[in-house]
Amino acid sequence: MSTIIGEKGRSIGLDCARAFAIILVITSHFSRNSKYLGFWGVEIFFSLSGFLIGQILWRNYSIESNWDLNKIFNFWSRRWWRTLPNYYLFFFINLLLNYFLLKPIPQFHNLLNYAVFGQNFVSRSIGFFEVSWSLCVEEWLYLSFPIILFFASKIIKSRSVSFIFTILILVMACAAFRYFASNSIRSNDLRVITLARLDAIAYGILSAYFFTVIKVGDVKKKVLFFIGCVLLLSPIVIKLMCKWDLDKIINNQIVLVLVPLGAALMLPTINSSSNYKSNFITRSITKVSLWSYSLYLCHMPILYILYKIIGENYKVFFINLSAKIIGLGFAIFISSVLFKYFEAPLTAKRPKEIK
16 A cells, blocks of 8 residues: 555545546536436545445455454544444434425435435435435445355455455446346436445455555556546546437436546546645645545535525525525535544544554
């Protein structure tokens, strides 16, 4: 693993990628003309998530001791202390908002799906806590990958082969699901279905494996970075060449492989950032990166409340713009408070990593 220089050993490159991703997502929700930017933001998040947990998984799996249930539960509990508190907090916040803003509340059995991240498992859930779809993909990947790896390790003795085999199982299973489900799922829904997207994170895990195990030289990293850029931007190339609607493109089965794979190929270079001086810009990037999870969850409820307050005045450009600026400011402030007093303290309670 490359040396990571900076605050508490953080990678400024990965922090930049995470900050860039959340900016894309927020911009897509704050500006209708930029709605497709969120697609790239989430795909970058998927690859980043895979790249980071892939290093953790391989580090724990590659050592001599068995990959047993204790290690699996340790991995799960460490992830859950990090992800679940904020998720359930905003699940209840969205419930309260829907109640007080007189918006429909899902029936009880549907709410149970949200409790276990099942709302988008095989079909899309619309109208409530919609940003949670990407969190479903992440949580089910965290759950399924260690289990598949456990059984693969019983069949295949080589740690490297069984690890790659587990990634291939997920990639092929998702590809098969997309192929058979494409005729029964609405064309614009495929990219948000959990079973159709687990491989988006798996590409990041694959990138982490090669980054950790195979020492790729700087020249090859740059080549992979260039190829990754091309794949990441492939929807734009396809639109220019084929004149297809962008909604159709970003839900295309092939594109749903190319874009996260492209982001994953770029991450080894991004993570190999050289030394940098701590200044206002780098500290701001790090903070936005740290707050990105809370920002992702809180910006939409804030926007809903502001639009409810201004009502029909949203049609007035200056009022609309002012509401969005105020909303962005509130989102940043609330995210910083949540991270400091809620997210970070709970994350600190995680059990130590078993090595």
